[in-house]
Amino acid sequence: MATAIELQPETAHGAGHDAHGGQGHADHPPTSTGLNSRKMLMWLFLTSDTMFFGTLIATYMSYRNRSIELGMPPYPNEIFDIPYTSVSAFVLLMSSLTMVLALSAVQRGDNRGLRIWIAATALLGAIFVGGQFFEFTTFAKEGLTLDSNIFGSSFYVLTGFHGAHVTIGIVWLLSLLVVSLRGGIPAEKAADVEIAGLYWHFVDIVWIVIFTLVYLIPYADGPEEAVEAAPEAFLRVLTLGDRLLTALPF
Amino acid sequence: MIRLGPRQEGQSAPPRGRWPRAAAVLALAAVVLVLSGCTAEIAQPFSTIAPQNEKTEDIQNLYKITFWASLVVFIGVQVAIGYTALRFRRRNEDRPEQVHGSRKLEIAWTIIPAVILLVLFIPTAQTIFDHANDADRAAASDETFRVNVIGKQWWWEISYPDIPANPDDPEAGPIVTANEVFVPVGANVLFSLASNNVIHSFWVPQLSGKMDLIPGHDNKMQFVAEKPGEYWGECAEFCGASHAWMRFKVNVLPREEFDAWVAAWRTPPAFDANAETADVAEAPPAFGACIACHRVSGTNAQVAGQGIAQNPGYVDPATGEPVPGPGPNLTLMGCRDTIGAGILENTPENMETWLKRTDEVKEGVYMPNYYKQGLTDEQIAELVDYLESLRPADGCPGDDLLVGSEVAAPVIEAQDPNEDPGEDPQ
Amino acid sequence: MASIAHPGIHAPAIPREQAAPSGLWSWLTTVDHKRIAVLYGVTAFIFFLVGGLEALLIRVQLMRPENNVVDAQRYNELFTMHGTTMIFLVVMPLSVALFNLVVPLQIGARDVAFPRLNAFSYWTFLAGAAILNIPVLFALPEIFLSIAGTAWTNLFGAGLPDALQALGGRWPFPWFNGWPFARYVPDQGWYGYAPLTERFFSGREIDFWALGLQILGVASMAGAFNFIVTILNLRAPGMTMMRLPIFSWSTLITSILIIMAFPVITIALVFLSFDRLGGTMFYGAFNLVEGTLVTSGGDPRLxxxxxxxxxxxxxxxLILPAFGLVSEIIPVFSRKPLFGYAVMVYAIAAIAFLGFGVWVHHMFTTGLGATPTAAFAAATMLIAIPTGVKILNWTATMWGGALTFTTPMLFAVGLVSQFVIGGLSGVMHAVVPVDTQQNDTYFVVAHFHYVLFGGSIFALLGALYFYWPKVFGKLLDERIGKIHFWLTFIGFNMTFFPMHFLGLAGMPRRYSTYGWESGWWFWNVISTLGALLIAASVLVFLLNVLRTAQSKQNVGANPWDAPTLEWAIPSPPPVYNFRIVPLVTHRDQLWHDKYDRIAESHGRPDDVADAIVEVDQLPERSRLGVAVAEAQAEEGNIHLPNPSFYPLLCGLGLFLLAFGILINNPHIQLGFLGIPIVSALGFLLLVISIYGWSFEPAG
Incomplete structure (x- = not known):
């Protein structure tokens, strides 16, 4: 450690990070934070994706009881088959477990385990998407379409957006599977699997939120109750301060 | 003049050539222009700083507080920047003292603006709640003068839910007008603002701040009409091609004149082309093209719909063709001050212009140009006569109305109806 | 005991194989952040001219009452495209150009964290800009013909000569005119309020606008991810977050704002596209079924x-990058460090944080009720506090300094003084009852032009002068630069200050014309004259660029005697930026090296080169970095990312995908079995490029 490196060419600090994780590569210096740049990128993307889903969910929530309020069927509480969707939600949750097992396999350098668990994850994801497709066609038969009422519009766009996320995840996992079949993924490239896993877990967690807010929380029983839960409910939170502000001496 | 001009070290000399001098002359000219503009008397019927009732006075007072506070801050900061810029010019190679900050100063200029803003916020909140309470009280009171406004592309449908068109016939609905609101002086007016097409904004600057008309929402606006007069209003939310020509007037009339106006509205027009054929007055045959969309109270032209449930006029997404909906109610048309929501002064020549060149006078208008579609000059002349005749024989109520504010009544210039209408789009 | 020297002081000759490549292909495939900066800058400047011409036409139309230079439809298109262009295609990309140019250099990195993603951002940006502007391109001849016709009629009292009329407002290429795009110029305002954008009240132009903005959103977000990772991860050893130059701080926080805010508009535009193309009614309260109104349950307020x-x-x-730039420029020309660095950082963060909690102040006249209105008024006023602190800290930076009013400094101080006006009128809008009078009038137009022109554009123009020597090795002419500044300054105030009076006189925004009786003509005349001055100032700037391009000078590494790392390396910088990755010990590193060390060594400059930093004093991670650096140094190569054409192909794929949707309409049908082929090709290209990219070695 006693060499002055003045006048000597420097390292590839800052370049070429998008193909290699940096982690485990001797020719890449550690980053300023010590975190892998690609993993950080995925975390940032997920932050962004949270806002995507946040907007979709907020919109759904503000229109939640609108169709009931207006008397425009089909109504959500009549059309949902909660046991069915619970099963597919459970399938998706299980895929997070297999994803963890896949990552653990690749970190051990166990390529066979990796293939099995990645394939299982993709399969479980495919079962979920297939289930969603079946659910959508059933709903459509019962008259709920994208343009049948505001419930249909906000429901299909929200769950469809999530389904598209799962689909992209499956394609990603299958691509990793192909890479693993054509020579394997070494343990030092485990970050490739880990990043896909981050995405996959996020999509699962989002489904838990959607499943709770869209399916599980009861809907209004009739138009009167629905009016109470009218849109811009998130702004109504502010009216809680009404008494406080009107009580002020001005 | 303060010279903020740069001085440079080394390679290039300070630039005091012709160009900066020209710029200075230009700037001086601009200042002179600006000052002369300030002194010139320009009538501004839409002025936001000429309040005519208590509500706008409140707003004006708040504006004054904000303005003077801003001016003090503005001058303070500009003087500080100017003084610093002049005093601390680089004069030698010495390095100035390397100051990195001052916690005391920074805390001070965090707290001072906070205090100023708090002082500003208290009357702001007070006025917000006062005005909201005024509207709530008006909504709850029986004494309130209620007006329903529906914004259309690009005109206003005004109706008076408490004033029936025919006191003997509750089915006849309320009195309906377009682009002119009539209000008795001293009334506590509550507007119910709605739209079934795009968003508009209802604004009479001298009587109230603006309020949007949003489809699916029933917004309220309240003010007291304190002084008789005519007050100009305009649409303040972009609503499509002719957004600039969606003006209206609020006529605040003395009580007896207002009652005369209601009576005049309920009286069938004197013009009667075929009096013996029916017990209602009949519009001339050429008006047949108009009655699909327009109504004239007390005549056989009662077909067109009114109210929020009507097709507002829209563009068919499949064909891209406009589909017109009901147009303005033309009862007492002869008494209106303007044609086309403030675009032309109401004169026979302008009415002819309007009928012959509708789509040129008001871009995007849903009203078809029947002149281009085959109405003859004679038929147009007949229509002009008829429309201008829609007024009481003894003159329009409120015609001699003085403008309440200090501002002059706008004069809308006439156009030559027979000017070359340009090439036919067909 | 290891020691490290400071950068650029003894840069050895560039290895031959690493000399910058040239030619069109090298630009199309470049992943070099400095070249991408130039691409962004040039593109944004071209759009600055386009948006400026649109503004000029707006001003000429409003010059006198009942003017007819353009008709109402064209006018609506002009203000829509002016706003959209200036925000998304000028100020944002110009800021991104500076992020690209400055940030990696300022933090001592060789490039951004993901160079190909960076190139992808640019090409995607270009794709979105193209989608937005294709209709404008097609409409240009019509616009010129109609203006020429009006001018001719006004001057000579007769219509345009037949020879000109015969051109018919068309491009001289027959195949080009077969497309009906000239009718599709967006015309609903940059804010696109529904239901005016719904399928019942507008045409295909809204689809161009919505898809163009969505693609621009992808570009912005990709860029923002990249800069956040770059700033967090690629800082030179020793550069702690509180030693980070303030412009990099503002880049970081702006990027965080982008990744949080753009998803919201993207989803909003997705809803809009569903409303227009999929039959939903997210934003329309009423559906129109064969002329009958049907309540749909949608809400325009959403x-x-x-x-x-x-x-x-x-x-x-739009404004935080400008704040960052001014915070870089003012200390340099005051020869004093930024006053209250930490507070300036906190102020940026506070403004960004509060910025998410004030949106309702754009909706004070929509009838939301007294309590939300009052709450958002209070939140809005709060923002004035950190902004005020920034203004006063800049002034305090100048106080006691040795000020040199070069052109960048003039623009920076111009911002400080002009932004105050915009800030104060902003506070006026927080006073809700006053806002109900000022909302949607020219008072608001004056306000945001003082913020965006007097703020962002002033800072960006100043930054052009400031960083020009770093990019091209030449200083822009100072004499012309000062003329440029004063013309801009006077023209700007002449254009926008009168708009306050117009707003007070009740002139609403987005009025294509106004009557004589309104009393608005006088200030409109002044405003239009001012706009002509601004146009002249842009010409002066172009003259300056041409003059400078002809001059032969090389100003060396640090012509301004600035303290941050980008000034340590030669101008223009070598392709690898830093031959030796610098070691950072101070916030104003170069000033420390140049002045403090001299002082510490009792005024013997010779000692500077020998001054060393003890590596052992560094935190562990930085020591690791130094160790790896030493290991690589022995191999004797500087590792640089390879050029790649996949980012370009991805951008092209996205463009075709969107374009295919737009041209698949009743007028043009390029479909096969119901699938729009252009879109399908674009999608295929996108997928192939993503795979190609994934498996391409980054070098």
């Missing part, structure tokens, strides 16, 4: 909420 939840942070996305 668009307003979503748009402004994005739209207000967007305002700070």
């Amino acid at each position: 668009w307003q909420h979503l748009f402004w939840i994005f739209g207000h942070p967007e305002v700070y996305i």
Whole structure:
């Protein structure tokens, strides 16, 4: 450690990070934070994706009881088959477990385990998407379409957006599977699997939120109750301060 | 003049050539222009700083507080920047003292603006709640003068839910007008603002701040009409091609004149082309093209719909063709001050212009140009006569109305109806 | 005991194989952040001229009452495209150009964290800009013909000569005119309020606008991810977050705003596209079924909420980079460090944070009720506090300094003084009852031009002068530069100050014309004259660029005697930026090296080169970095990312995907079995490029 490196060419600090994780590569210096740049990128993307889903969910929530309020069927509480969707939600949750097992396999350098668990994850994801497709066609038969009422519009766009996320995840996992079949993924490239896993877990967690807010929380029983839960409910939170502000001496 | 001009070290000399001098002359000219503009008397019927009732006075007072506070801050900061810029010019190679900050100063200029803003916020909140309470009280009171406004592309449908068109016939609905609101002086007016097409904004600057008309929402606006007069209003939310020509007037009339106006509205027009054929007055045959969309109270032209449930006029997404909906109610048309929501002064020549060149006078208008579609000059002349005749024989109520504010009544210039209408789009 | 020297002081000769490549292909495939900066800058400047011409036409139309230079439809198109262009195609990309140029250099990195993603951002940006502007391109001859016709009629009292009329407002290429795009120029305002954008009240132009903005959103977000990772991860050893130059701080926070705000507008636009193309009614309260109104349950106010939840942070996305630039420029020309660095950082963060909680102040006249209104008024006023602190800290930076009023400094101080006006009128809008009079009038137009022109554009122009020598090795002419500044300054105030009076006189925004009786003509005349001055100032700037391009000078590494790392390396910088990755010990590193060390060594400059930093004093991670650096140094190569054409192909794929949707309409049908082929090709290209990219070695 006693060499002055003045006048000597420097390292590839800052370049070429998008193909290699940096982690485990001797020719890449550690980053300023010590975190892998690609993993950080995925975390940032997920932050962004949270806002995507946040907007979709907020919109759904503000229109939640609108169709009931207006008397425009089909109504959500009549059309949902909660046991069915619970099963597919459970399938998706299980895929997070297999994803963890896949990552653990690749970190051990166990390529066979990796293939099995990645394939299982993709399969479980495919079962979920297939289930969603079946659910959508059933709903459509019962008259709920994208343009049948505001419930249909906000429901299909929200769950469809999530389904598209799962689909992209499956394609990603299958691509990793192909890479693993054509020579394997070494343990030092485990970050490739880990990043896909981050995405996959996020999509699962989002489904838990959607499943709770869209399916599980009861809907209004009739138009009167629905009016109470009218849109811009998130702004109504502010009216809680009404008494406080009107009580002020001005 | 303060010279903020740069001085440079080394390679290039300070630039005091012709160009900066020209710029200075230009700037001086601009200042002179600006000052002369300030002194010139320009009538501004839409002025936001000429309040005519208590509500706008409140707003004006708040504006004054904000303005003077801003001016003090503005001058303070500009003087500080100017003084610093002049005093601390680089004069030698010495390095100035390397100051990195001052916690005391920074805390001070965090707290001072906070205090100023708090002082500003208290009357702001007070006025917000006062005005909201005024509207709530008006909504709850029986004494309130209620007006329903529906914004259309690009005109206003005004109706008076408490004033029936025919006191003997509750089915006849309320009195309906377009682009002119009539209000008795001293009334506590509550507007119910709605739209079934795009968003508009209802604004009479001298009587109230603006309020949007949003489809699916029933917004309220309240003010007291304190002084008789005519007050100009305009649409303040972009609503499509002719957004600039969606003006209206609020006529605040003395009580007896207002009652005369209601009576005049309920009286069938004197013009009667075929009096013996029916017990209602009949519009001339050429008006047949108009009655699909327009109504004239007390005549056989009662077909067109009114109210929020009507097709507002829209563009068919499949064909891209406009589909017109009901147009303005033309009862007492002869008494209106303007044609086309403030675009032309109401004169026979302008009415002819309007009928012959509708789509040129008001871009995007849903009203078809029947002149281009085959109405003859004679038929147009007949229509002009008829429309201008829609007024009481003894003159329009409120015609001699003085403008309440200090501002002059706008004069809308006439156009030559027979000017070359340009090439036919067909 | 290891020691490290400071950068650029003894840069050895560039290895031959690493000399910058040239030619068109090298630009199309470049992943070099400095070249991408130039691409962004040039593109944004071209759009600055386009948006400026649109503004000029707006001003000429409003010059006198009942003017007819353009008709109402064209006028609506002009203000829509002016706003959209200036925000998304000028101020944002110019800021991104500076992020690209400055940030990696300022933090001592060789490039951004993901060079190909960076190139992808640019090409995607270009794709979105193209989608937005294709209709404008097609409409140009019509616009010129109609203006020429009006001018001719006004001057000679007769219609345009037949020879000109015969051109018919068309491009001289027959195949080009077969497309009906000239009718599709967006015309609904940059804020696109529904239901005016719904399928019943507008045409295909809204689809161009919505898809163009969505693609631009992808570009912005990709860029923002990249800069956040770059700033967090690629800082030179020793550069702690509180040693980070303030412009990099503002880049970091702006990027965080982008990744939080753009998803909201993207989803809002997705809803809009579903409304227009998929038959939903997210934003329309009424559906029209064969002329009959049917309540749909949608709510136009949802668009307003979503748009402004994005739209207000967007305002700070536009202004925070400007604040960062000014915080770099003022200390340099005051020869004093930034006053209250930490507070300036906190102020940026506070403005960004509060920026997400004030969107309702754009909706004070929509009838939301007294309590939300009062709460958002209070939140809005709060923003004035950190902004005020920034203004006063800049002034305090100058206080006691040795000020040199070069052109960049003039623009920077111009911002400080002009932004105050915009800030104060902003506070006026927080006073809700006053806002109900000022909302949607020219008072607001004056306000945001003082913020965006007097703020963002002033800072960006100043930054052009400031960083020009770093990019091209030549200083822009100072004499012309000062003329440029004063013309801009006077023209700007002449254009926009009168708009305050117009707003007070009740002139609403977006009026294509106004009557004589309104009393608005006088200030409109002044304003238009001012706009002509601004146009002249842009010409002066172009003259300056041409003059400078002809001059032969090389100003060396640090012509301004600035303290940050980008000034340590030669101008223009070598392709690898830093031969030796610098070691950072101070916030104003170069000043420390140049002045403090001299002082510490009792005024013997010779000692500077020998001054060393003890590596053992560094935190562990930085020591690791030094160790790896030493290991690589022995191999004797500087590792640089390879050029790649996949980012370009991805951008092209996205463009074709969107374009295919837009041209698949009743007028043009390029479909096969119901699938729009252009879109399908674009999608295929996108997928192939993503795979190619994934498996391409980054070098």
